[in-house]
Amino acid sequence: MFSRRGFLGTAALASASAISGRVQAASIPEAPHMDKVVMQPPLHPISGPDYRPVVTLNGWSLPFRMNGDWKEFHLVAEPVVREFAEGMKVNLWGYNGQSPGPTIEAVEGDKVRIFVTNRLPEYTTVHWHGMIIPSGMDGVGGLTQPHIQPGKTFVYEFEMKKSGTFMYHPHSDEMVQMAMGMMGMVVVHPRNQNFRPVDRDFVFVMSTYRVDPGTYLPLVNEMTDFNMWTWNARVFPGIDPLPVRLGDKVRVRIGNLSMTNHPIHLHGHSFAVTCTDGGWIPESAQYPETTTDVPVGAVRVFDVLADNPGDWAFHCHKSHHTMNAMGHEVRNLIGVSRKDLAKAVGKLAPDSMAMGSTGMAMGNMEMPAPDNTLPMMTGTGQFGPIEMGGMFTVMKIREDLPRDDYRDPGPYQFPKGTVAYEVTAPTTEPARQKPGSPPMKHMKM
Numbered sequence: 001m002f003s004r005r006g007f008l009g010t011a012a013l014a015s016a017s018a019i020s021g022r023v024q025a026a027s028i029p030e031a032p033h034m035d036k037v038v039m040q041p042p043l044h045p046i047s048g049p050d051y052r053p054v055v056t057l058n059g060w061s062l063p064f065r066m067n068g069d070w071k072e073f074h075l076v077a078e079p080v081v082r083e084f085a086e087g088m089k090v091n092l093w094g095y096n097g098q099s100p101g102p103t104i105e106a107v108e109g110d111k112v113r114i115f116v117t118n119r120l121p122e123y124t125t126v127h128w129h130g131m132i133i134p135s136g137m138d139g140v141g142g143l144t145q146p147h148i149q150p151g152k153t154f155v156y157e158f159e160m161k162k163s164g165t166f167m168y169h170p171h172s173d174e175m176v177q178m179a180m181g182m183m184g185m186v187v188v189h190p191r192n193q194n195f196r197p198v199d200r201d202f203v204f205v206m207s208t209y210r211v212d213p214g215t216y217l218p219l220v221n222e223m224t225d226f227n228m229w230t231w232n233a234r235v236f237p238g239i240d241p242l243p244v245r246l247g248d249k250v251r252v253r254i255g256n257l258s259m260t261n262h263p264i265h266l267h268g269h270s271f272a273v274t275c276t277d278g279g280w281i282p283e284s285a286q287y288p289e290t291t292t293d294v295p296v297g298a299v300r301v302f303d304v305l306a307d308n309p310g311d312w313a314f315h316c317h318k319s320h321h322t323m324n325a326m327g328h329e330v331r332n333l334i335g336v337s338r339k340d341l342a343k344a345v346g347k348l349a350p351d352s353m354a355m356g357s358t359g360m361a362m363g364n365m366e367m368p369a370p371d372n373t374l375p376m377m378t379g380t381g382q383f384g385p386i387e388m389g390g391m392f393t394v395m396k397i398r399e400d401l402p403r404d405d406y407r408d409p410g411p412y413q414f415p416k417g418t419v420a421y422e423v424t425a426p427t428t429e430p431a432r433q434k435p436g437s438p439p440m441k442h443m444k445m
């Protein structure tokens with residue numbers, strides 16, 4: 001859990017007189033730190049208007065303190081170690097102990113003061129993507145402010161003018177810093193609690209990395225050939241499931257700070273995109289979908305009524321994005337005789353295994369892997385291998401989940417007779433044309 005020190009005195013601080021303008025270094029709030037990679041319980045507001053807090057997949061929301069009528073947060077930009085899934089850790093840059101950084105939650109109309117301390121070896125800034133704020137708070141190094149040098153702390157002050165879902169990331173050596181994992185989400189709740197309320201609210205940001213097997217650092221110059229497609233810098237089977245109570249209204253907020261689009265697909269339901277980083281979409285402009293494309297540098301939020309119990313795959317629909325550590329310069333060997341191939345390859349590389357002549361399904365096959373990487377297709381469900389990786393997880397809809405319980409409820413207990421099954425009855429020969437007969441002769445068109 002995060003450190004509560006510095007946040008217990010909130011009541012006393014809240015009654016202090018409002019501070020306006022420049023703040024002194026002495027009043028910088030403590031920076032909470034997180035070292036867990038599992039979703040932390042929602043952070044209910046300790047003062048001000050109530051709201052239903054979001055939960056961040058494999059992440060957390062940044063605690064704040066009140067100082068007069070200002071909400072004060074403290075982000076620390078720093079090197080972090082992120083576990084992508086069990087068996088693979090990567091040296092990234094992030095905030096407050098993690099990459100991505102914590103979700104910043106506030107309420108429409110809030111005045112926020114966000115301290116940013118730079119513990120990176122180079123300068124940085126924070127840009128507030130999608131937020132309507134004064135130009136001098138926009139965080140574009142050189143253009144709207146001096147870069148924040150290593151060891152220095154800057155403060156951003158603005159009003160949360162509108163509710164919605166936004167992102168934060170550096171605008172300072174941007175290519176390197178974003179490729180190293182510096183990003184996070186901002187959720188601004190509507191001041192009116194009756195505006196499109198939901199029962200469960202999830203948020204995550206998508207980013208991609210190329211981390212060659214046996215290495216621990218992303219190649220920051222990579223432009224297209226990534227091998228780690230992540231949600232909150234986690235890959236399947238390391239991504240938290242989305243536990244949902246049957247009948248819940250569910251909101252899923254998705255940011256994309258990778259360099260390609262991701263068509264995000266939910267099984268078993270249809271949903272409507274209700275919000276982007278530009279704002280709420282009027283109901284008259286919403287339409288049903290089961291996949292929604294999240295463009296680069298954008299946010300898509302969908303609302304769905306979880307009225308269909310079960311284990312529902314939730315994933316990017318680009319099939320290469322639901323794979324881990326995959327080499328892309330591989331020939332298609334479907335149809336090639338495995339025996340001949342094994343003989344030929346064995347001469348060149350005695351430890352290698354010829355595979356793929358009937359497809360690439362690996363079942364339970366285990367192969368020795370280099371250090372610090374993940375199998376391309378992995379994960380096991382109650383019926384066998386799932387053979388996924390990357391941007392894949394499961395929405396688990398159950399009848400009896402208590403509110404605010406986000407623990408993994410385990411595999412779905414399928415009601416008897418509702419699972420696809422094998423047929424053992426004899427097959428009848430399908431009607432086929434005889435060779436040589438004129439085409440379509442007996443068919444009525």
Ligand SMILES: [Cu+2]
Pocket residue numbers: 229261262263316317318321391
């Ligand atoms: Cu994708």
